[in-house]
Amino acid sequence: MRDNRVRSVLVIDDDVLVGIVTQGDCAIKVLLPGLDAKTTPVSQVMTSNPVTVKPDDRLEGCMAMMAARGFRHLPVLDAGKVVGVISIGDVVKNIIRDLEHNVDDLMGYIMKDGPGG
Structure with missing residues (x-):
């Protein structure tokens, strides 16, 4: 390892x-x-x-399961076959990426329309 x-x-x-x-x-x-x-x-x-998850499971659900059960890794299975592992680090990176996109979208909206625009 x-x-x-x-x-x-x-x-x-x-x-x-x-x-x-x-x-x-x-x-x-x-x-x-x-x-x-x-x-x-x-x-x-x-x-x-x-405990496993599927490729189409929502990230929020994986995060909630990890938090509730104290897991840091979840195997990902598709039709019973292993296709990967999602880690708490993967979850955090995706959350940060999503938050950055949200901030970028909000900044674009604010700068484009301005106050009272």
Whole structure:
């Protein structure tokens, strides 16, 4: 995970998502108890049957689910197949982008019409 600069890894068996392993999982389930990361089975560390979202799910819904359940990563499945992972960082970047567009739109409106325009 460190070498590839990712904070989560999906566990797939026979093209089926069976779990997710996060940096937090590794810290809590391997490092804190003093286990050897090289010999600890992934099945002992992963969260089995993770909550997933679909590509057409709304970003607001993903954000609400992440906040309510304390998730930082959600696997994205399309017709049962993994197509990606959305992270809290992805959500924040999209929110910032949307807010910037809103500010640009408002500034354009204000500058074009002016007060009382």
